[in-house]
Amino acid sequence: MGTAEAKTSRAEWGTRFGFLMAMIGAMVGAGNIWRFPYVMGENGGGAFVLAFLVLLFLLAVPGLMAEVALGRYTNKGVIGAFRDVVGPGGFVGLGVVVLLVNIALMSYYSPVIGWTLYYAVHSLLFSFTATGFEAEPFMMDLFGNSALMIGLHTIVMASIAGILLLGIRRGVERIVIFAVPALVLALVVMMVRGLTLDGASEGIAFAFGIEWGYLLLSETWITALGQALFSTGLGWGIALTVGSYLREYDDVPLGGGVFTAIGESSIGILAALAIFPIVFAVGADPDAGAGLAFISLAQVFPEIPLGGLVAIVFFVGFFLATFTSGLLITEVSVTTLAEETRFDRTQTVLGVCGLIWLFGLPSAYSADILDYLDFVFGNWGLPLATLAIIGVIGWAIGPERIRLLAVNKNAGIYIGSWWNPVIKYVIPGVMLFIMAYFAYEQWGTNEMIGGMIVLVTFPLIGYAIMSIVDNGREPTDTAELVGGDD
Amino acid sequence: MALTIEVIAMLVFTLAAFWGVATWSLVKTLRQEDRKAAMLEAQERVDTYPPKALAELRAWIEANPNDSLADEARQSYNECVDVLESTDEHFYDWSESEVQSLDRL
Numbered sequence: 001m002g003t004a005e006a007k008t009s010r011a012e013w014g015t016r017f018g019f020l021m022a023m024i025g026a027m028v029g030a031g032n033i034w035r036f037p038y039v040m041g042e043n044g045g046g047a048f049v050l051a052f053l054v055l056l057f058l059l060a061v062p063g064l065m066a067e068v069a070l071g072r073y074t075n076k077g078v079i080g081a082f083r084d085v086v087g088p089g090g091f092v093g094l095g096v097v098v099l100l101v102n103i104a105l106m107s108y109y110s111p112v113i114g115w116t117l118y119y120a121v122h123s124l125l126f127s128f129t130a131t132g133f134e135a136e137p138f139m140m141d142l143f144g145n146s147a148l149m150i151g152l153h154t155i156v157m158a159s160i161a162g163i164l165l166l167g168i169r170r171g172v173e174r175i176v177i178f179a180v181p182a183l184v185l186a187l188v189v190m191m192v193r194g195l196t197l198d199g200a201s202e203g204i205a206f207a208f209g210i211e212w213g214y215l216l217l218s219e220t221w222i223t224a225l226g227q228a229l230f231s232t233g234l235g236w237g238i239a240l241t242v243g244s245y246l247r248e249y250d251d252v253p254l255g256g257g258v259f260t261a262i263g264e265s266s267i268g269i270l271a272a273l274a275i276f277p278i279v280f281a282v283g284a285d286p287d288a289g290a291g292l293a294f295i296s297l298a299q300v301f302p303e304i305p306l307g308g309l310v311a312i313v314f315f316v317g318f319f320l321a322t323f324t325s326g327l328l329i330t331e332v333s334v335t336t337l338a339e340e341t342r343f344d345r346t347q348t349v350l351g352v353c354g355l356i357w358l359f360g361l362p363s364a365y366s367a368d369i370l371d372y373l374d375f376v377f378g379n380w381g382l383p384l385a386t387l388a389i390i391g392v393i394g395w396a397i398g399p400e401r402i403r404l405l406a407v408n409k410n411a412g413i414y415i416g417s418w419w420n421p422v423i424k425y426v427i428p429g430v431m432l433f434i435m436a437y438f439a440y441e442q443w444g445t446n447e448m449i450g451g452m453i454v455l456v457t458f459p460l461i462g463y464a465i466m467s468i469v470d471n472g473r474e475p476t477d478t479a480e481l482v483g484g485d486d
Numbered sequence: 487m488a489l490t491i492e493v494i495a496m497l498v499f500t501l502a503a504f505w506g507v508a509t510w511s512l513v514k515t516l517r518q519e520d521r522k523a524a525m526l527e528a529q530e531r532v533d534t535y536p537p538k539a540l541a542e543l544r545a546w547i548e549a550n551p552n553d554s555l556a557d558e559a560r561q562s563y564n565e566c567v568d569v570l571e572s573t574d575e576h577f578y579d580w581s582e583s584e585v586q587s588l589d590r591l
Contacts, residue, residue, distance in 0.1 A: 046492075201489050208493050209493050258507065262511065412515050412518050
């Protein structure tokens with residue numbers, strides 16, 4: 001059990017840069033590299049960029065400001081923050097919903113990090129430029145080897161646990177301040193290599209050519225909406241957790257809102273410039289997901305000069321992108337459970353990582369299970385978490401109060417009252433629309449049924465847990481429970 | 487294949503809108519951090535609100551005196567006023583006359 005002393009002072013980011021890199025490291029993941037460039041090219045190129053940009057500023061930037069502000073205002077993890085706002089009792093269970101969604105998300109994301117680790121290691125071994133290398137069989141061999149997948153999943157979770165054990169400043173911050181710039185550098189190197197190849201301009205035209213008609217299609221806007229919300233990790237508890245470690249005089253809206261949303265999206269733009277010139281230069285098919293990273297790209301490296309080195313740059317960068325996201329997704333649970341239980345940070349890290357490892361075994365064993373969970377939680381679980389966090393800010397504490405007391409206090413930019421209706425009405429409305437739209441699109445499928453089970457059971461489980469846990473608890477400040485060990 | 491003017495223009499716009507804004511916000515927030523750190527070293531305290539935000543905070547407190555967060559808001563307001571009155575250098579753009587017109591709540 002943790003001592004009282006261990007929980008009397010809360011960890012803080014050592015530097016402003018550390019906080020900013022933690023936000024970017026958390027939000028930039030596989031989607032920025034293997035989804036965004038293709039989605040952009042397939043949905044009108046420049047037209048999609050415009051739609052995406054509008055939605056980023058309309059929803060993601062204000063939403064991230066709100067989430068970071070709640071964390072900074074309460075100086076607590078998800079459950080503690082919810083309790084501060086709604087008071088002890090069953091409704092704190094909305095925080096448990098966020099926690100459950102995070103654990104579920106990480107359980108199937110860890111094997112994905114394992115894939116990128118496997119490819120990063122093979123890039124260092126120059127496997128992709130070796131004689132006789134064939135991309136598709138190579139990938140299928142990996143996906144079909146359950147023991148290897150479980151081994152990679154184990155290595156990933158053990159590595160994450162090892163870093164989280166060091167704490168916020170000595171663990172997470174020390175990694176992200178190097179990993180995020182290294183990822184950017186890797187993509188820049190790859191972009192330069194790609195743009196100097198013959199035929200690279202076709203890739204640029206695919207990604208940045210403008211088809212204005214796409215702006216009139218609802219599908220363009222819904223895709224851009226999903227990208228703006230899911231890519232920025234809005235409402236998943238990550239921004240709240242990272243914000244809870246801000247220092248007294250730190251700004252929220254400029255770093256936590258504008259820089260995070262636009263900065264992380266910029267990595268997607270850079271990925272488009274890094275990937276498609278190379279793919280088009282050698283005549284490979286543009287694709288999304290594992291097909292783009294592990295087949296299209298893997299098979300072009302032998303075709304280009306210095307391909308072996310470019311493969312190292314790409315796959316190591318790709319691994320860093322996914323790994324830092326996994327680190328911060330796991331930190332959400334560690335922070336709040338270290339605060340809410342009698343366990344110290346070390347025990348909590350080991351418990352959370354062990355639990356995620358256990359829940360991740362089915363996804364590591366079977367890519368079909370991983371795909372199913374990704375669909376269910378991507379379409380319903382994550383929007384539910386976003387609805388819980390933004391709903392509590394918009395309807396419990398109220399946007400005007402949080403704007404006056406947290407967003408504009410020590411702020412790098414002033415946020416006006418236009419922000420209030422966005423938080424109170426627009427974002428919750430959009431999340432409800434997204435969940436309903438996906439349910440309509442997938443009506444009657446196993447995925448839709450799974451999603452409905454999540455939507456119904458997670459809030460009930462959360463409510464039941466917190467009704468029991470908070471039974472008899474006085475509605476007083478609980479600042480003595482803190483996370484981190486720095 | 488040569489790129490059209492339209493594609494090049496879109497590329498430039500996209501880079502400016504994303505990398506331009508991200509770089510601007512990164513540089514601005516890091517510079518602000520340096521300035522705050524220097525001010526904290528010199529005078530130990532830094533004003534916490536710009537004029538417009540502090541005026542809004544005051545208006546809200548006066549309009550909601552019995553709100554459950556009114557005391558906390560009052561404390562934040564008074565803290566900022568105290569710092570402004572007791573320090574020479576201010577982080578936000580406060581004029582001397584604006585500072586002199588402030589009073590605690």
